[in-house]
Amino acid sequence: ETGVTQTPRHLVMGMTNKKSLKCEQHLGHNAMYWYKQSAKKPLELMFVYNFKEQTENNSVPSRFSPECPNSSHLFLHLHTLQPEDSALYLCASHVDRGNYGYTFGSGTRLTVV
Amino acid sequence: DAKTTQPTSMDCAEGRAANLPCNHSTISGNEYVYWYRQIHSQGPQYIIHGLKNNETNEMASLIITEDRKSSTLILPHATLRDTAVYYCIVRETGNQFYFGTGTSLTVIP
Numbered sequence: 001e002t003g004v005t006q007t008p009r010h011l012v013m014g015m016t017n018k019k020s021l022k023c024e025q026h027l028g029h030n031a032m033y034w035y036k037q038s039a040k041k042p043l044e045l046m047f048v049y050n051f052k053e054q055t056e057n058n059s060v061p062s063r064f065s066p067e068c069p070n071s072s073h074l075f076l077h078l079h080t081l082q083p084e085d086s087a088l089y090l091c092a093s094h095v096d097r098g099n100y101g102y103t104f105g106s107g108t109r110l111t112v113v
Numbered sequence: 114d115a116k117t118t119q120p121t122s123m124d125c126a127e128g129r130a131a132n133l134p135c136n137h138s139t140i141s142g143n144e145y146v147y148w149y150r151q152i153h154s155q156g157p158q159y160i161i162h163g164l165k166n167n168e169t170n171e172m173a174s175l176i177i178t179e180d181r182k183s184s185t186l187i188l189p190h191a192t193l194r195d196t197a198v199y200y201c202i203v204r205e206t207g208n209q210f211y212f213g214t215g216t217s218l219t220v221i222p
Contacts, residue, residue: 002156033209099164101212104158105156
């Protein structure tokens with residue numbers, strides 16, 4: 001366990017479904033991130049939150065909607081996804097000062113059918 | 114946005130040292146060198162980072178050349194559990210981490 005917990009670990013959803021991914025950390029970190037990792041591709045940064053405020057959105061389609069209600073929780077709401085959105089979705093957290101590295105969760109393996 | 118170049122893959126015999134190179138010839142004075150690894154279908158794991166000096170922790174050693182244009186991650190006694198993709202990232206404080214394709218290290222029994 002890294003201290004960053006992601007649920008569920010696996011998710012299969014249809015293209016018309018609505019689902020949410022959850023990330024939780026109690027490490028006292030104040031920045032949280034969503035990354036997407038498609039098969040045989042590098043990690044892609046999707047969203048950045050600092051002190052609950054979204055500070056970066058890397059041209060992510062609107063069918064992905066993040067939510068950060070507090071510094072310990074991060075959600076990714078999914079609706080009307082496409083099969084090409086199937087990927088490993090990773091959450092990370094960070095102390096946004098100094099030179100510390102990110103702490104990643106184990107990810108949610110999403111399959112869109 | 115990755116500013117590093119790493120070999121695509123490497124093999125290492127179990128028990129031997131694994132030396133993973135990384136080129137970052139355009140690194141700026143404020144950028145640190147970070148290493149992460151990702152075991153299959155898990156999240157990346159932070160290993161080590163440094164600015165100018167060589168660094169060592171319980172996982173690995175990081176050797177940075179004097180001109181800072183390249184570095185080497187050393188796993189002193191590789192085990193089968195060290196089989197993973199290793200990412201070298203340069204980052205300035207306050208910026209995000211952008212991952213490249215990394216080096217796929219296979220430790221062979």
